[in-house]
Every structure is written in structure tokens, then in C-alpha cells.
Amino acid sequence: MLTSESGSRPWPGGFDVVSEPDVVTLSGAGARVYRTPYATYVLGPDAFIVVVEPGDRPDGTAVQDRQLLKLTGPLPDEVNTFLLQDLIHQGPRSPATETALLGFVRVEGGCMPLGPIALGGGGVYDPCEERLVEYRLRLRHALPFEALDRARPPLHPPPPPSTTWLDLVPDDPVAATREFITGWYADVPPRRDVVVPRSVPAALASFHTAAAGRDEVLGRQDHLFPPHMLHPGEDGWLEFGAENQGGFVLAFDPATPDPTVLYRYWTDEPIVDPHPLSTFLLLFALYEASFTGPYLASANLTTEQAQQLTQELRRVPLRNRWWPSTDTEFHVGNGLIVQLTPAEGATWYTFTSARHRAHLEPLRHLDIRWKIFQG
Structure with a gap:
């Protein structure tokens, strides 16, 4: 069973598909609808709603993992203004007095709720346009893997690199x-x-x-x-x-x-x-490959969990460099690089990396509380 250390819980509203007209209605009377290739934005007096297209687009607009929705530009001017103002004035949001932020993903038959979302930060800045061209929104309730796989359908992985x-x-x-x-x-x-x-x-x-x-x-x-x-x-x-x-x-x-x-x-x-x-x-x-992705998982592990994570992998027969730690171990195989560094007590900290998201999928089934999990 995979859980999250963030304390998030599944969206209590469920994941039943609703029609797009009903989604637009949630935004209130006079809502403005903006359609882009990978997202539809609805701005109204009651809610800001984003409906993203399904798919795995690591560098584009898509559900990235169980708790991250990324929006990349170009964005409609009113959408960009709303998000930028929200980023500047971040603080507790009261649904009774402020516009709610809601996420959906388009699936067969309509739109699947992602639940409430919150702006987590801005990303890339375009100096020519003098505006942010990427926003990261956090899902307030982590998606179950079944819902994640509908929002971001799994892709067949290539053969793992040889060791x-x-x-x-x-x-x-x-x-x-x-x-x-x-x-x-x-x-x-x-x-x-x-x-x-x-x-x-x-x-x-x-x-x-x-x-x-x-x-x-x-x-x-x-x-x-x-x-x-x-x-x-x-x-x-x-x-x-x-x-x-x-x-x-x-x-x-x-x-x-x-x-x-x-x-x-x-x-x-x-x-x-x-x-x-x-x-x-x-x-x-x-070290750089294990630490920087493109697809990452990280967690604190017991010795038993570290053994479970690496039991089908091959250990690199070298001590690590002086920096960051001579005691760091590397294990490779099955499309993964696992970096293990001793932590306080009889524990380890891991950065685990893959070139293809599907190579992380087997790690879903380990009894590990992941801090980051992009599989």
C-alpha cells in the first residue's frame, strides 16, 4: 500500500464523471470560457475552474502526479491575470468570500473531479512577454492511483537500460x-x-x-x-x-x-x-541522474524498506565521492537508479530516479510513505 506523508486524503466528493455543462455551471452566472489545446478555463463569480486534457506531458499542461497539476503557457490574458494575482496575494482562502479553485480532467463521458486546488507557485518566466508561463497547482486531496491513471493514462515503458x-x-x-x-x-x-x-x-x-x-x-x-x-x-x-x-x-x-x-x-x-x-x-x-529525474521518488526508509527497494537491483561497487557523502550507495536496474544515504538512527534517505515514468510504477506497491512520487 502506498501512502503520502503530506497528510492528504482522498477527495471526499468522489470521482464520478460529470458533464461539461454542469462543470461550467459551478462557476456561476456569466462565466467566461477559454479553450486552449490542453486545458479549458472557466472564470466566474463562484469559481475558477480548469479542465485539463488527459495524458502524460511532463513539460506541459497536465496532471503530473497525485498532487500536482501544472499549467503552461501561453495562457489567456484573464487566466494569467487571475493566477498571478492569486500568487501575489497567497493566503488562507475562504470559499464563502473568495472564488473557489476547482480542477477536473476530461475523460470518456465528461469530466472527472480532481477536487479543490491551490496555487503552489509560479514556474518559468518569459522575459520577452514579461509574464509567467507556468503555474503549479496543488491538489488539496491526493488522487488514488486509479484516478491518477484516468487523468494520466499509463504508457508502455521501453526496455530498461542495460546494467x-x-x-x-x-x-x-x-x-x-x-x-x-x-x-x-x-x-x-x-x-x-x-x-x-x-x-x-x-x-x-x-x-x-x-x-x-x-x-x-x-x-x-x-x-x-x-x-x-x-x-x-x-x-x-x-x-x-x-x-x-x-x-x-x-x-x-x-x-x-x-x-x-x-x-x-x-x-x-x-x-x-x-x-x-x-x-x-x-x-x-x-549522483546527478538519481537526484534530478526526470521522474523521481524520495522517502525516508527503514533498513528493511531499503532492502525491499533494492532487492532486484545491482549495487554499484564503489564508495561515493567525498561530497555529498562517502557512505552513499547506488543501486541500478529495472530502469531505476536508487541513491541511498544513511540518515539519523537506523534509517536511510533515498532519491530514486527513472527515465520513463512507468519504471516507477512497481514502487507503488511497496509499503513506503513517499514524500515525492512521480510514478
């Missing part, structure tokens, strides 16, 4: 890293025109060749610099990446074939990573 690269780790981590990147990001077309400076060690050159065209490989949490920024500094050391808030800079001596990696500027003296560059890059790629 044979693990067999290369002990003897050839450079090849293992290259095969992991090309397999895990097989859905992203590579580029062939990357130019890497000749002064760069073979491990980093191979990494950038495999990552070309796949920008997320370079990191969203921490970041590796692109090839055109790779030049030794005045001291001869090459700074090749940085922590996301500037806490440290990653550097090595390019005169060494497989150099030691240093964390500079975090402390008075540089900190030495336990891995040479060749295995550091593999762990960097695994």
Missing part, C-alpha cells in the same frame, strides 16, 4: 562511465561535434564526448564546466566543475593521466576526494 556497464567498473571505469551515459540517456540524441581540449585527461575527454548534446549529464545539482571552459589556470591546475551555490570548485592536475580530484575553496586547505578522476566522473553521473 552490463557495471562489469567494467573494476578494470575500466572510463568505459563504464561512457556505457552508463549512452544507455541511461539513450532517449536524448547525442552530438558528434564536441571539441575537447587536448590537455584534458582521457577520462574527462571521454565523459564530455558521451555527454555532448545531453546537457543534464553535466549536472543540475552540482555542475561540470562544458569543454570550451576547460583551461588550466595560472597555477597549472584545471578547474572543471563547481558546487551549485559556489561552495567549492573541483580541480585536478592535468599533467597526471588519472589525477586526484580536489575540492577547492571549501576550507583553507583543499579536500581530496577518495576517487581518481576516472571513477569520480562515474559517481558524479550517477
Whole structure:
């Protein structure tokens, strides 16, 4: 059984399909109706209503998970004005005195209620249009999976990426890293025109060749610099990446074939990573892939739950980097990357990632209280 730590409960109004005219009526007399490709907006004196089209659109207007509805632009002017004003003046909403926010999804035979919704924040800002072009709305009551599957019908998953690269780790981590990147990001077309400076060690050159065209490989949490920024500094050391808030800079001596990696500027003296560059890059790629998605699940786990989560997976036979934790484990297989980090007491914290949403679906059936679950 899967539950949510958010404290949400199923929508008490139920999920019986209602007709679209009845939905419009809920908004009150004189309601204005705006239709866009993936959503219909109804604005009236009694309610703001959004009816979204079913489907899995991670970057577009759709129900994203059990508690998130995302709206992306372009939005009708009156809709954008309403949402922006609501975002600016966020606070307790009284249905008796303010416009209610209600969500529906179009299904066969009419519209299925999503229940009350609340603006959770704005997303992408378009400087040319000088307006927000994405809004995130929270469903006040988490959808049961049966209702979620009607709003976002499941898609058949592709075969999961191979884990044979693990067999290369002990003897050839450079090849293992290259095969992991090309397999895990097989859905992203590579580029062939990357130019890497000749002064760069073979491990980093191979990494950038495999990552070309796949920008997320370079990191969203921490970041590796692109090839055109790779030049030794005045001291001869090459700074090749940085922590996301500037806490440290990653550097090595390019005169060494497989150099030691240093964390500079975090402390008075540089900190030495336990891995040479060749295995550091593999762990960097695994950490970023597990942490940044595109489809994520996260939770606090008991040791028993951690074992349930990873029992059909293969453990990566490496300690993690010095940052974020040398005790972090990685497990891969079945289209998943599982990052496990020890937490307080006999517990673990996990970030679990998949390239295809359906590869998370089996995790619905584990007895885990997920904080985030996008499957």
C-alpha cells in the first residue's frame, strides 16, 4: 500500500464523471470560457475552474502526479491575470468570500473531479512577454492511483537500460562511465561535434564526448564546466566543475593521466576526494541522474524498506565521492537508479530516479510513505 506523508486524503466528493455543462455551471452566472489545446478555463463569480486534457506531458499542461497539476503557457490574458494575482496575494482562502479553485480532467463521458486546488507557485518566466508561463497547482486531496491513471493514462515503458556497464567498473571505469551515459540517456540524441581540449585527461575527454548534446549529464545539482571552459589556470591546475551555490570548485592536475580530484575553496586547505578522476566522473553521473529525474521518488526508509527497494537491483561497487557523502550507495536496474544515504538512527534517505515514468510504477506497491512520487 502506498501512502503520502503530506497528510492528504482522498477527495471526499468522489470521482464520478460529470458533464461539461454542469462543470461550467459551478462557476456561476456569466462565466467566461477559454479553450486552449490542453486545458479549458472557466472564470466566474463562484469559481475558477480548469479542465485539463488527459495524458502524460511532463513539460506541459497536465496532471503530473497525485498532487500536482501544472499549467503552461501561453495562457489567456484573464487566466494569467487571475493566477498571478492569486500568487501575489497567497493566503488562507475562504470559499464563502473568495472564488473557489476547482480542477477536473476530461475523460470518456465528461469530466472527472480532481477536487479543490491551490496555487503552489509560479514556474518559468518569459522575459520577452514579461509574464509567467507556468503555474503549479496543488491538489488539496491526493488522487488514488486509479484516478491518477484516468487523468494520466499509463504508457508502455521501453526496455530498461542495460546494467552490463557495471562489469567494467573494476578494470575500466572510463568505459563504464561512457556505457552508463549512452544507455541511461539513450532517449536524448547525442552530438558528434564536441571539441575537447587536448590537455584534458582521457577520462574527462571521454565523459564530455558521451555527454555532448545531453546537457543534464553535466549536472543540475552540482555542475561540470562544458569543454570550451576547460583551461588550466595560472597555477597549472584545471578547474572543471563547481558546487551549485559556489561552495567549492573541483580541480585536478592535468599533467597526471588519472589525477586526484580536489575540492577547492571549501576550507583553507583543499579536500581530496577518495576517487581518481576516472571513477569520480562515474559517481558524479550517477549522483546527478538519481537526484534530478526526470521522474523521481524520495522517502525516508527503514533498513528493511531499503532492502525491499533494492532487492532486484545491482549495487554499484564503489564508495561515493567525498561530497555529498562517502557512505552513499547506488543501486541500478529495472530502469531505476536508487541513491541511498544513511540518515539519523537506523534509517536511510533515498532519491530514486527513472527515465520513463512507468519504471516507477512497481514502487507503488511497496509499503513506503513517499514524500515525492512521480510514478
